[in-house]
Amino acid sequence: MTKLIAQKIRMTQIFKDDFVVPVSIIQFAVDSDLSGIEEGKKLRVSGTSKGKGFQGVVKRHGFRGGPKTHGQKHSHRAPGSIGSTTPQRVLPGKKMAGRMGCDRITLKSVKVVEVDNEQKTVLLKGSVPGNNGGRLEIVIN
Known part of the structure; x- marks a missing residue:
């Protein structure tokens, strides 16, 4: 189980023959080792949601x-009502x-669509928590 720190760049989409795949682009640090990440692998992504x-x-x-x-x-x-007469207080x-917002959100089984080892970027299927430029924790099983 390896934990890596990444940054959310932005969301975009990939056009296939019959459908569209929404993807999030995330970038890792220059010295990060992306050997454990390949296409089709499922990751656990944690971040702070938008406030x-x-x-x-x-x-x-x-x-x-x-x-x-x-x-x-x-x-x-x-x-509406916030309580009854009997306890005489708000429970x-x-x-x-x-x-x-501003809560820690963890998404499990986020699928990797594409890996670029030269630019240290990974395309993940769907959305990931947080603003563009936000910090993410990626756990590789």
Whole structure:
């Protein structure tokens, strides 16, 4: 099990005969050894997701919000009740609005599409977490 540090360059796509393959381009350091990475191999990719700032419960937790009609004025995207009368407090872990993103995300079984040993770049199938230029940890099984 080998761990390498890489940088996400950007996303692009490869056009095949009947379909399109979305790929992420990642670049390794100049002194990295890419001998363990070949086409078709599956890797484990970890990184920090994009930060989205302070978000409400509809975007952050997928709440439906309130009804659009029947006397509603300002509660279309409100969370609703946050607790009952009996405990007289808000229970810990209640899903509420707050900061979203900037979490460590690990993707398993990300397939290698192409390897360029001269430029130390690898094309991975699909998207990987983080901004362009973000740091990634690649684990080779």
